[in-house]
Amino acid sequence: xxxxxxxxxxxxxxxxxxxxxxxxxxxxxxxxxxxxxxxxxxxxxxxxxxxxxxxxxxxxxxxxxxxxxxxxxxxxxxxxxxxxxxxxxxxxxxxxxxxxxxxxxxxxxxxxxxxxxxxxxxxxxxxxxxxxxxxxxxxxxxxxxxxxxxxxxxxxxxxxxxxxxxxxxxxxxxxxxxxxxxxxxxxxxxxxxxxxxxxxxxxxxxxxxxxxxxxxxxxxxxxxxxxxxxxxxxxxxxxxxxxxxxxxxxxxxxxxxxxxxxxxxxxxxxxxxxxxxxxxxxxxxxxxxxxxxxxxxxxxxxxxxxxxxxxxxxxxxxxxxxxxxxxxxxxxx
Amino acid sequence: xxxxxxxxxxxxxxxxxxxxxxxxxxxxxxxxxxxxxxxxxxxxxxxxxxxxxxxxxxxxxxxxxxxxxxxxxxxxxxxxxxxxxxxxxxxxxxxxxxxxxxxxxxxxxxxxxxxxxxxxxxxxxxxxxxxxxxxxxxxxxxxxxxxxxxxxxxxxxxxxxxxxxxxxxxxxxxxxxxxxxxxxxxxxxxxxxxxxxxxxxxxxxxxxxxxxxxxxxxxxxxxxxxxxxxxxxxxxxxxxxxxxxxxxxxxxxxxxxxxxxxxxxxxxxx
Numbered sequence: 169x170x171x172x173x174x175x176x177x178x179x180x181x182x183x184x185x186x187x188x189x190x191x192x193x194x195x196x197x198x199x200x201x202x203x204x205x206x207x208x209x210x211x212x213x214x215x216x217x218x219x220x221x222x223x224x225x226x227x228x229x230x231x232x233x234x235x236x237x238x239x240x241x242x243x244x245x246x247x248x249x250x251x252x253x254x255x256x257x258x259x260x261x262x263x264x265x266x267x268x269x270x271x272x273x274x275x276x277x278x279x280x281x282x283x284x285x286x287x288x289x290x291x292x293x294x295x296x297x298x299x300x301x302x303x304x305x306x307x308x309x310x311x312x313x314x315x316x317x318x319x320x321x322x323x324x325x326x327x328x329x330x331x332x333x334x335x336x337x338x339x340x341x342x343x344x345x346x347x348x349x350x351x352x353x354x355x356x357x358x359x360x361x362x363x364x365x366x367x368x369x370x371x372x373x374x375x376x377x378x379x380x381x382x383x384x385x386x387x388x389x390x391x392x393x394x395x396x397x398x399x400x401x402x403x404x405x406x407x408x409x410x411x412x413x414x415x416x417x418x419x420x421x422x423x424x425x426x427x428x429x430x431x432x433x434x435x436x437x438x439x440x441x442x443x444x445x446x447x448x449x450x451x452x453x454x455x456x457x458x459x460x461x462x463x464x465x466x467x468x469x470x471x472x473x474x475x476x477x478x479x480x481x482x483x484x485x486x487x488x489x490x491x492x493x494x495x496x497x498x499x500x501x
Numbered sequence: 502x503x504x505x506x507x508x509x510x511x512x513x514x515x516x517x518x519x520x521x522x523x524x525x526x527x528x529x530x531x532x533x534x535x536x537x538x539x540x541x542x543x544x545x546x547x548x549x550x551x552x553x554x555x556x557x558x559x560x561x562x563x564x565x566x567x568x569x570x571x572x573x574x575x576x577x578x579x580x581x582x583x584x585x586x587x588x589x590x591x592x593x594x595x596x597x598x599x600x601x602x603x604x605x606x607x608x609x610x611x612x613x614x615x616x617x618x619x620x621x622x623x624x625x626x627x628x629x630x631x632x633x634x635x636x637x638x639x640x641x642x643x644x645x646x647x648x649x650x651x652x653x654x655x656x657x658x659x660x661x662x663x664x665x666x667x668x669x670x671x672x673x674x675x676x677x678x679x680x681x682x683x684x685x686x687x688x689x690x691x692x693x694x695x696x697x698x699x700x701x702x703x704x705x706x707x708x709x710x711x712x713x714x715x716x717x718x719x720x721x722x723x724x725x726x727x728x729x730x731x732x733x734x735x736x737x738x739x740x741x742x743x744x745x746x747x748x749x750x751x752x753x754x755x756x757x758x759x760x761x762x763x764x765x766x767x768x769x770x771x
Contacts, residue, residue: 209689210660330553359552360716364760386689389719389764416766430694432723434765440723440742444698447691450659466691 169200169242171266171348171380176235178213178220188456190216192404194235195480198348198380203370205383205391205412207427208401211451214384215271217401218352221382222262223250241265241347264294267341271353273333277325284310284321287340294344309339313369331362335369342373349373352384367394388427392416400424403455403462406480410491420483420493422469423447461495469497506579507710508541508564508678513573515559533559535734536573541678546704546711548725548742550718550757556734557714561680564712565597577678593623596676600683602663606655612666613637613651619674640669644699661692665699672703680712685720697724718761722746730754 176194181187190213198204208214219225221237237250239261250261262268270276278286287306288299295302307317313335325333334354341349351370355363371394374381385391391398392412399409400423408421419425429445432438449466456462461474473496481498483491515534521527534556541547549557562568564575566584575582577591584591599605606615617626617633626632638648644665655663664684671679684700685693701724704711713725721728721742728745730737730753738751749755 209691360718360757360764361552361760364763367763387764388690389766392766393763427690428766430690431766432719434719434722434746434762438722441701443701444694444723446694446698448695450661450689450692 169347169380170238170240171198171382172236172238173197173221174236174238176217176220176237177233178216178225178235179231179233180216181229181231188404188453189233190230190404190456191220194406196382196399196406198382200347200380201374201378202397203374203381203383203395204397204399205385205395206399206401207385207388207391209386209451212401213404214386214401215352218268218350218382218384221250221350222266222268223258224262224268239265239348243347260294263290263341263346264344265346266348266350267344267346268350269334269337269341269352269354272357273330273337274325274357276337277333279325282322282324283328283336284317284323287336287343290340291343305343306339309343310336313339314365315339329362330358331365334358334362334366338366338369338373342377345377346379348380348382350382350384353386354383355390356386363390370394388416389431400427403451405462405494406492407463407495408491408493414491420491420498421463421495422467422497423463426468469495473497503540505542506540507543507577508582509576509579510540510564511538511574511576513537513560513563513575514571515556515563515568516571532734534563537731537734537736539729539736539739541710541712543710544704544708545727546713546725548713548715548721548728549731550716550721550728551731552716555731557731558682559734560731561597561682561712561714564680565595566591590623593619593674594676595678595680596671596674597680597682598664598667598671598684601687602660602667603687605667606663608655610654611651612641612653612655612658615655615666616640616651616670616673619670623674625674636673637669640673641666643672643703644669659692660688661695664688664692664696668696668699668703672707672709675707676709678710678712680714682714683716684713686715686717700724718746718757719765730757 173194173196176191177189178191179187180190206214206217216225220232232251235251238247239250240247284306288302291302291305307321310317310320315332315335355366358366370381383395395412398412398415400407402423408415408424415424416428419428426445426447430447447466455465459477461478464470464474478494478496480492480494483493513534514536517531517533518528521529551557563570582591613634616637620626620636621628626636634651637651641648641650646662646665685696688696715721725742727739728742729739730751732753738754749758
């Protein structure tokens with residue numbers, strides 16, 4: 169069971185003349201029971217990547233230029249390439265093989281429909297079973313999310329708190345037993361204590377049903393708490409990828425290094441009130457252009473050498489998982 | 502009264518009444534802020550921590566006079582805080598920086614109008630185009646933005662730049678107390694570090710007190726002198742930052758710290 173994305177390039181166009189590649193030549197792999205996080209700042213194209221994997225990207229402004237998304241699943245005998253499927257067959261993939269949780273639970277639930285009905289609707293759209301049976305499944309899934317299914321089945325979204333709504337969303341995503349879950353910033357709109365609940369829940373699901381999770385986030389600390397491997401994303405390029413622990417303890421790319429440095433820490437030896445390390449400037453549209461390192465304009469290690477296309481180099485230590493870095497200034501581990 | 506105390510709140514409460522159904526006779530009461538007392542000293546960063554619905558936003562509204570208190574007193578520099586008295590200029594002295602830089606700037610107005618509005622109202626500058634632009638340019642320079650930004654519209658700026666405009670707007674009337682309502686939670690990590698550094702610089706330079714409302718304990722540890730933990734409208738714990746992080750006393754503070762620890766670089770996987 170695995171999800172493999174290869175040479176994935178998605179173009180976003182403003183009008184006929186100008187276009188940028190929001191995802192460029194991406195390679196990403198998720199195995200069974202593995203949580204992989206994609207970390208990047210807003211505008212880096214990480215949410216668009218999540219949508220494009222399921223071909224949910226708005227077709228009037230974006231094209232998938234090249235690439236394959238190969239998925240091998242326990243319920244399916246053969247490998248499927250999502251990019252080559254006919255549009256009608258995509259329904260069998262979305263929700264059933266790959267599910268998705270969106271960032272804002274307040275807007276992703278239908279406000280005029282009871283939450284139980286929304287979940288049963290998802291089941292009935294994919295399976296031909298009696299409505300009564302679907303209702304039982306929905307209740308059992310709500311229960312497994314620590315929500316009292318029987319009494320909450322007939323609640324409307326406005327009657328629930330933000331954390332509960334997000335848990336309903338997770339129940340809805342899990343109800344068809346998918347092989348993979350794409351979680352697009354599921355904790356951003358939540359409090360510290362509730363987001364911990366949601367993270368623990370996703371961790372439990374991963375252990376229990378052994379699914380692969382692509383966890384999209386902008387917060388490296390959350391990535392660290394939940395994921396096995398991390399891809400650091402900037403302006404459509406993977407800047408660095410590898411085992412989460414290694415990547416955070418020993419960041420190699422200047423961008424990863426800066427990201428970790430600019431967060432105040434809670435460790436005992438940390439001295440408060442000193443100046444935080446900053447990354448100057450912000451992510452601009454120009455950063456997506458070709459022929460230079462995409463982090464060039466904000467990097468502290470930049471020089472003229474960086475003004476060309478930078479390949480993703482492999483730094484594999486013996487006995488460790490593969491580590492990739494897209495920087496020519498990095499020479500050894 | 503101690504001269505170093507800039508704001509003193511005693512037994513402040515705000516109760517909201519509501520009816521459960523249309524024909525409900527009984528009034529139900531939500532105690533959004535309940536018997537809260539604390540002092541804020543000059544030059545101090547006072548952090549208010551708590552989850553959604555714990556009353557921290559209501560507290561900031563009460564301090565700004567945006568909602569009426571049910572009971573209790575607020576003293577600003579030894580005087581009763583009453584926004585009705587025009588002479589006292591309390592509005593000028595207590596300012597707020599909002600959480601979301603995307604919705605807190607009027608999209609129809611140019612930046613110079615947004616920044617100089619209060620200064621014009623308070624008679625600091627005359628209501629002339631050139632004066633207003635010059636004044637704004639000066640304020641923008643203080644927060645690290647180019648002077649030409651004064652003639653831009655908010656949509657032309659990025660999130661971090663907008664938050665800087667928000668800061669410039671607050672500081673344009675030289676307040677003594679600034680309420681920061683989650684100033685960086687809508688921003689990226691790389692940008693939020695810039696804004697935090699700026700806020701710290703400005704505090705040192707101008708000697709303002711901050712009330713820093715947040716739910717991110719990492720930032721509290723980094724910035725604050727004292728921490729106040731709120732839960733359900735009540736204050737659970739007030740402590741010096743160091744003491745709070747070394748030995749939290751209240752069970753709820755311990756829960757908060759525990760969940761925060763999961764989301765830091767020091768702790769292992771879930």
